[in-house]
Amino acid sequence: MSPLQVSLVALGGLTVVGVVAYNYWTSRKSSPRLPEPLSEPTHTLEPLLDLSGATEPVLDEDFANLPQPERKPLLDALIDVISTIEVDQPVSGDAALAALPSTRRVGTKLFTVEGCSQLSGEWEAIVPGQRYSAFQAGVQLANRMGALNDIEFSEFVVKTQAFADAVGGTATFSDMLEEVARARELDQFANAHDAQLSVTLCARDAAWSPGYIQQHAARLGFIAGSIPGRMVLPGAVPGLPPVLSLAFDMQAALAEDPALSAVREFSLSLDVPQTAREDQPFDRLRQAARLLAQSMDGVVTDGRGQVLVDEALDDIAHDLERLYSALDQRELSAGLPQTRRLFS
Missing domain, CATH: 3.30.1400.10 (ZipA, C-terminal FtsZ-binding domain)
Structure with a gap:
């Protein structure tokens, strides 16, 4: 083999090595970065909890089932249409729960029934084993899906009346036109x-x-x-x-x-x-x-x-x-x- 042939072979070998090295470098450069070996955290956002292995809790669709600090009543006249339900005699929580509709929604709005505890006189979510001297049903005036409309108000009346009949109570309703107008105003505020x-x-x-x-x-x-x-x-x-x-x-x-x-x-x-x-x-x-x-x-x-x-x-x-x-x-x-x- 002549010196020229030897030089060409050597040059070809160097070229191949260079191409392989370049491809390897390009592959490494374009590969996604992987997790690093475990080490002590260098930064924190305060306040933090001890959350080792924790995952996000899956929240129930019904907001009334969320943990409520201080167990305050859920219904609020500021954002709800509220109907009072008077009963002649106290009703057990078990009977009231059995009388609730199968769905806690009126259209796209949350429908809620609370009871007035015979013991404390406070409004609370209905629970078994308690007795209630009155009830109130409510539906949200607005949420991110929009304002309460005539059809949803009518559905609220039907569901509330059915519950009242089941517990032997008498329901009182506010004016539909006034509540729908209030819902539109609240929805406009929320959107803004x-x-x-x-x-x-x-x-x-x-x-x-x-x-x-x-x-x-x-x-x-x-x-x-x-x-x-x-x-x-x-x-x-x-x-x-x-x-x-x-x-x-x-x-x-x-x-x-x-x-x-x-x-x-x-x-x-x-x-x-x-x-x-x-x-x-x-x-x-x-x-x-x-x-x-x-x-x-x-x-x-x-x-x-x-x-x-x-x-x-x-x-x-x-x-x-x-x-x-x-x-x-x-x-x-x-x-x-x-x-x-x-x-x-």
Whole structure:
């Protein structure tokens, strides 16, 4: 073999090695980042609970079944049409429960019946073993599906009358036209003061695997949600809505081998009326977004690819303060049970 042939063979070998090395580097660069070995968390969002292995509780559709601090009555004339039901003699909780309709909805609105305890004289959710000297039935005036309409009011009357007949009571109803008009006004207020905010974190370079996202979010106190691709930062009271939600591609989370799924963005969101102002949910959203962007080599955007700078986030914070004040003036402060029902 001539020296020229030897040189060409050597050059060809170097080229092959170079191509293989480049392909390997490109493959590694484009592969999603995987979870790191377990280590002590470097950041936390306060306040946090001991949530090792915890998952988001699955909430019942019926808000009345949610844990209610202090067991306060659910019905409120501020957001409900309320019908009183008088009875000639006390009725057992078992009999009252048996008389309730099979569904606790009137159209898209929550239908609720409460009893006046014979022992305490307080209104409460009906429970077995108690006796009640009166009842009241109510239907929400509005929610995020819209205002109570004539048909829904009529259905409310039918369901309430059926319950009253079953317990031997007499129901009293308010004027339909007045209540429907009140529902429209409340719905207009709610539409003007509703806010669900979100920011999007985008990968600067290499994509993330679902496990990589979950690991970094868990270090900030997020726990697994009830559906794939969702995590939540729980509030201080179990059973109530989370402070923040994190969501990424469900298909990536459901992949046969999630480690091979490449996720290039995920969102952090906040449902403003659902969380109390004093919990500072927007400040915690900003903090979570900043820490995750730093630790995961990401950038915080508005979902349309525009980077969110501190000045823009400050403007949002100021707008939120005005919204919180408007809710307070209407006696529908963010995080109250009535407010959560109205904005649901």
